[in-house]
Amino acid sequence: MPEPEINLSALLRLKRYEQPPPGYFDRLLQDVHRRQRTELLRRPLWKIAVDRLQTYFGEHSMGGLSYAGAMLAVLLAGVAGIGLMTPDLETSGPAESRIAENTALVTPTVVRFTLRPRPFSLETARPAPAPPALAGDRMNLPPRYIIDARPVSYEPPSSL
Amino acid sequence: MQDDSSRKQDDELIARTRAGDASAFDELIVKYSPRLYGLVYNMTSNHEDTNDLMQDIWAKAFRSIAGFRGKSSFYTWIHSIGVNMSINFLKKRNRRYHLSLDDVDANIQNDKEFIELTASSTPVRDADLAELQKRLNEAMQKLSHDHRAVVTMFDIQGMPHAEIGKILGTSEGTVRSRLFYAHRQLQNFLTEFRSQPG
Numbered sequence: 001m002p003e004p005e006i007n008l009s010a011l012l013r014l015k016r017y018e019q020p021p022p023g024y025f026d027r028l029l030q031d032v033h034r035r036q037r038t039e040l041l042r043r044p045l046w047k048i049a050v051d052r053l054q055t056y057f058g059e060h061s062m063g064g065l066s067y068a069g070a071m072l073a074v075l076l077a078g079v080a081g082i083g084l085m086t087p088d089l090e091t092s093g094p095a096e097s098r099i100a101e102n103t104a105l106v107t108p109t110v111v112r113f114t115l116r117p118r119p120f121s122l123e124t125a126r127p128a129p130a131p132p133a134l135a136g137d138r139m140n141l142p143p144r145y146i147i148d149a150r151p152v153s154y155e156p157p158s159s160l
Numbered sequence: 161m162q163d164d165s166s167r168k169q170d171d172e173l174i175a176r177t178r179a180g181d182a183s184a185f186d187e188l189i190v191k192y193s194p195r196l197y198g199l200v201y202n203m204t205s206n207h208e209d210t211n212d213l214m215q216d217i218w219a220k221a222f223r224s225i226a227g228f229r230g231k232s233s234f235y236t237w238i239h240s241i242g243v244n245m246s247i248n249f250l251k252k253r254n255r256r257y258h259l260s261l262d263d264v265d266a267n268i269q270n271d272k273e274f275i276e277l278t279a280s281s282t283p284v285r286d287a288d289l290a291e292l293q294k295r296l297n298e299a300m301q302k303l304s305h306d307h308r309a310v311v312t313m314f315d316i317q318g319m320p321h322a323e324i325g326k327i328l329g330t331s332e333g334t335v336r337s338r339l340f341y342a343h344r345q346l347q348n349f350l351t352e353f354r355s356q357p358g
Binding site: 006008009011012013014015016017018020021024025028029031032033035036039048051052055056 | 186189190193194197198201202207210211214215218219222223224226227228268271274292293296297311315316317318343346347350351
């Protein structure tokens with residue numbers, strides 16, 4: 001006598017009754033809380049930022065190549081920007097420096113140079129003209145500052 | 161399948177979670193853990209592995225919820241995370257599964273299919289049914305991860321083909337063909353078992 005056909009679908013549907021031990025889901029919530037606290041204490045901020053970026057690009061269905069392309073574009077834009085802002089420097093000795101003619105903004109983190117000490121004129125409140133020895137220098141303009149204030153180093157020492 | 165009111169409730173809970181209300185995320189955990197557990201357990205057939213994965217899944221969901229744009233429902237999203245993490249876990253580790261058939265919900269006694277299968281007019285009795293279930297679980301482990309996933313979601317959890325396709329990122333046609341193949345494999349394995357002597 002042939003075996004009756006096994007009702008596979010019915011057997012599979014009965015598997016939904018396979019449950020975890022009693023109280024499991026209450027303990028799960030506590031375990032998840034514990035893990036969240038641990039992760040918050042342990043995770044560095046940069047990792048959180050990377051995860052957020054990955055999730056953002058993932059949600060927008062950007063493939064891995066698109067993501068890499070976007071990052072490369074940002075990097076190239078940054079390098080180009082730094083290149084444009086970097087002044088053209090020429091050094092002729094350890095104690096001398098040149099200041100770019102059209103440098104609008106000079107930041108210590110981008111350009112490193114040593115200001116050539118100049119005598120300060122109290123009458124004009126401007127740095128004195130360059131000494132004759134430097135007349136042939138291509139860049140002999142006075143330094144420009146973001147705030148039109150005297151550089152601290154040029155102020156005459158106060159005598160009390 | 162989710163209805164509109166459930167989806168609206170989820171949207172509200174997600175908004176509250178993003179605003180910093182941790183209890184809102186707890187409500188999502190309580191709401192979806194039973195179904196998610198069923199999905200992961202039937203993929204791994206191991207309670208301990210399932211427990212570890214459940215925590216990993218919710219930890220990932222919590223980290224990623226700020227980036228959840230709502231293109232799909234939270235239901236689909238969390239199940240996608242669950243399936244992907246389960247498959248990745250199975251690929252990395254080759255665990256022997258330890259089934260515990262004692263952990264069967266008491267409501268099974270009222271299930272129509274269970275009653276039909278164990279009725280005196282059919283050759284299947286309780287003991288036979290338990291043995292068949294055990295063999296079925298073994299057969300499930302022989303399926304590939306992708307086939308096991310579709311059988312779990314369609315046959316065990318009752319999800320429609322379209323929803324499964326969204327979760328797996330495949331077409332409905334692919335889901336149907338995987339199901340057809342998986343059913344044939346399972347049927348062959350169980351028929352072999354039934355035809356063995358003794």
